[in-house]
Amino acid sequence: MNRQDSIRARINRDWDGAPYYAQAEAWLGFFWSPEKPVLKYFKRLDLSRTIELACGHGRHAAQCLDRVGEITLVDVNESNIAHCRQRFAGDARVRYVVNNGHDLADCDTGAHTSLYCYDAMVHFELLDVFDYIREMHRVLVPGGLALLHVSNNMQNPGGFYQQNDRWRNFGSVDVVRHVADRLDMPCIAHEVFDWGGTPKVDGLVLLERRP
Ligand SMILES: C[S@@+](CC[C@H](N)C(=O)[O-])C[C@H]1O[C@@H](n2cnc3c(N)ncnc32)[C@H](O)[C@@H]1O
Numbered sequence: 001m002n003r004q005d006s007i008r009a010r011i012n013r014d015w016d017g018a019p020y021y022a023q024a025e026a027w028l029g030f031f032w033s034p035e036k037p038v039l040k041y042f043k044r045l046d047l048s049r050t051i052e053l054a055c056g057h058g059r060h061a062a063q064c065l066d067r068v069g070e071i072t073l074v075d076v077n078e079s080n081i082a083h084c085r086q087r088f089a090g091d092a093r094v095r096y097v098v099n100n101g102h103d104l105a106d107c108d109t110g111a112h113t114s115l116y117c118y119d120a121m122v123h124f125e126l127l128d129v130f131d132y133i134r135e136m137h138r139v140l141v142p143g144g145l146a147l148l149h150v151s152n153n154m155q156n157p158g159g160f161y162q163q164n165d166r167w168r169n170f171g172s173v174d175v176v177r178h179v180a181d182r183l184d185m186p187c188i189a190h191e192v193f194d195w196g197g198t199p200k201v202d203g204l205v206l207l208e209r210r211p
Contacts, residue, residue: 004127008101011123011161011169016077021057024119031118032063037191038118041147041206045114047071051107051139053132054120058084061094068093072112076101102131107139115139115146122151122168122195122202123161129176133183133207142211146185150176152192152203165198173203184210 001009031038048069052061055073057080065071065088072095073084081096088094097106115136121129129150136146151171153164161169177187189206 004125007160008125008128011125012076012101014162015056015123016079021059021080021083024056025059028059028063031060037193038147038149038204041189041204042116044206045116045145045147048113049111051104051112051115053104053115053117054124055084056080056120058087060116060118061088065091065093070095072097072107074099074104074107102128104132104135104139107135109138110141112139113141113144115144116148117146118149121148122166122171124151124169126169126171126175129171130179130183133176133180133185136207137183137185137209140209142209144209145188146207146209148176148205148207150203150205151201153201166196166201168195168198168201173205176203176205180205180207186210 030036047067050068051072051074053074055061055075061071061073070093074097075081076099078098081098085096151168152173153168154172156164157170161167173190173192177190180187185207187205188208192200192203195202
């Protein structure tokens with residue numbers, strides 16, 4: 001296993017059965033309240049055939065299920081997908097994928113209208129964020145949008161995310177914007193914001209799949 005694979009595996013294990021999920025059900029305001037920065041971007045997504053990347057226990061899917069045509073819930077942890085299968089049992093709009101932590105191999109090419117990822121990529125290895133953006137270009141229709149909550153923590157390069165404030169992995173909104181452009185997913189809107197009192201440590205990018 002190379003260094004990138006072993007670090008990804010450690011991160012994945014941190015989120016397998018974590019107490020976070022039950023607590024996080026009560027922390028939805030930042031993403032879903034009209035007064036907060038995220039919802040206005042989410043409203044720009046075409047939810048006909050959407051993907052939620054790193055869905056956890058499905059707290060965000062539960063917020064938008066009434067607005068989707070179809071939603072594919074993707075997570076690296078089997079236990080999370082098992083939880084979602086129970087939570088959304090019998091709902092034909094919901095599909096499920098356990099992935100490898102850096103691609104969307106089980107999602108059809110050019111078949112999805114949007115993708116979103118909240119409170120998860122902030123922890124991912126930067127190389128995995130880039131791998132996923134490359135995959136977003138593959139799975140989205142031309143003009144499809146991806147809304148990503150990413151890390152803007154440029155402290156501790158080469159370190160491990162648990163050493164960092166708020167467990168933000170090394171990342172940068174501007175670097176993501178630059179690389180996304182080169183992967184034919186240009187950034188059409190972005191914002192940097194504070195998280196848990198740490199200034200400017202997080203960001204949102206809205207990427208559009210170039211035709
Ligand atoms: C902090 S939890 C957030 C879960 C969900 N997005 C939410 O807001 O409730 C982080 C999630 O990312 C998933 N995850 C961690 N690394 C991943 C990776 N490389 N690819 C896909 N999912 C990953 C974990 O299994 C977990 O579900």
